[in-house]
Amino acid sequence: MLTDQVRDIVLKTCRLSNPEQITASSDLYAAGLSSLTTVHLMLALEDAFGVEFPDRVLGRKTFESVQAIADVIAELQEQS
């Protein structure tokens, strides 16, 4: 499932505390995601899913949760 794949990449790329407690709706910024780590996460996601995040979605809202990320990726995959 897409959210599971995204969650997997998030946990591998970002050092978040108690990763087992991160759910699809967990606030990733509250869990320790920083601006710089978000950039690294973005690149890992692009690499994994073969998409490129356009400027219009490059904001905190896109990366605030696993579900939010998955929703954007699904939209980008549909468009490509």
Place this chain on the structure above:
Amino acid sequence: MEHAPPANVLDLAVLVCGPLGYEDTAAYRPLRHLADQLATAGHLTLRLDWPGLGDSAGEDTDPDLAERALAAIHRGVAHLRARGAPRVAILGVRGGALYALAAAAAEELILWAPPARGKAFLREERTFHKLAARAYGSPPPDARPPPPGSVEAGGFLYNPAVVAAIEAIDPVERVRAHPPRRVLVLEREHTTECGALVEALHALNAEVATGTATGLGDLLENPYHSRLSDEVAAQVLRWCRQGAAPATLRAPPPAPGALSLSGITERPWSLATSAGALCGVLCEPVRAAPGVPWTLFFNAGGIRRAGPNRLWTRAARALAAAGRPSIRFDVRDVGDSDGVHAPHPDLEAMYAEDSIEDALAAYDAVRALGAAAVDVVGLCSGAFLGVQVAARRPVRRAVLFNGLAFIWNDEARANGMTSQIGRSLFDGRRWRRLLAGRIDARALATAVWKKGRLRAAAGVARLRGEKPPDEVTDLLRQVLDRGTELHLVCSEGDPSIEYLRAHEDPRRRPNLAVLPGVDHTIRPLWAHASVIRWITGTPTT
């Protein structure tokens, strides 16, 4: 900065080309330690400060910065060869790796998390800025935006000419044009961004080794706690050691004198202390009038002497242009000063008595150089040092930004802990972070209890008609009574505002000002001129 091997010199020397912009701020100290390790292992090592960064000449608006960066790489390689090193490897980190590839100045390369292309790197920088800028407020109506075609990121500017130069760098094209003989590629974790480069290197019959750039976030993210990955250090040292043979170095050339910059000069400054050498830069006008005040700049946490967003370097040069000398230096454990390898593992280290000792030693040294009067400048822990020095030595003027604590006591510890989760303990997001285990719950509980106990004691005192004890208020009063012109400048919404309100004496206030729309380290470019005006004594508000 040269790091010479103490013994057992090997034939491979290393030129360290660090990252650019904000990443340089965080990576500076860890790369210094890597250079130390390389030298200890026998490799003569040289670290570059990029033009327009750190203590180097140039401003980020200079259009030829990229060309000067490549020229600096060539000069660095030439220096190492002149010292007698038969082989030179260039170690490039992130944007530094792009410049290393563009320079094509050596046939051995260590590429540490090189971006796939210059365009990709700048896209990352734009994204970083877009995400980080949510912490900023709106710029004032008269704020000038960066020129079109610029990239602003984390308090630093890539001007349009530099953007064009970096965007033109294609690592694969560069190695095909100038094939290196031997390369170590450390790829960022969880990406395949180096795939095409490694493939191209193999096709060119280069001797290619690959590895993982573990701990990149720890290196680049936060200058207060940045650290060098042991795994990366081991990979680099192992690669450098391979095939290395004994060598003999020539004596170093005479140390460079002053850096001359349009009527001002800068020279290295150092001070021997009980902890080793403190390193800094003396910046002075060509002709200083007698009796002018000198300025002493203190580190902001783990940020080296150039200051947050290179503001101390720029302010020092503005002061010198106005005829006033200054010293910006690193307290122990920060920048180029001696000390431990991992700076500021916790808040206690940042506010330790050792740092006060270093600040006082620097003050005394400045007076010994003939300064008739001394001003101090600091941000965050640097503001703490400014107040501590002004309480113990005559200070003419203190300009202190975002001081979160002026005395490191139980209240400051409690604030330091609770400020990690924001001003309000009743912010649900902060509690979720606590529950996620990111914060030491026991330490936080202790801090909250202490804070509550202090507030309760103050409340009881007021009920009894007694003045609550407030050593911070007393300290600020002491500084004012000594005649210091004290300016406390806070970013809008910064926790330092609450701290000052809690300790202000309404009968005896220092000058307080708020900088609207900026974060704790004042990253927005449009605010930098204001900071420099505050320091030089010409604020507009």
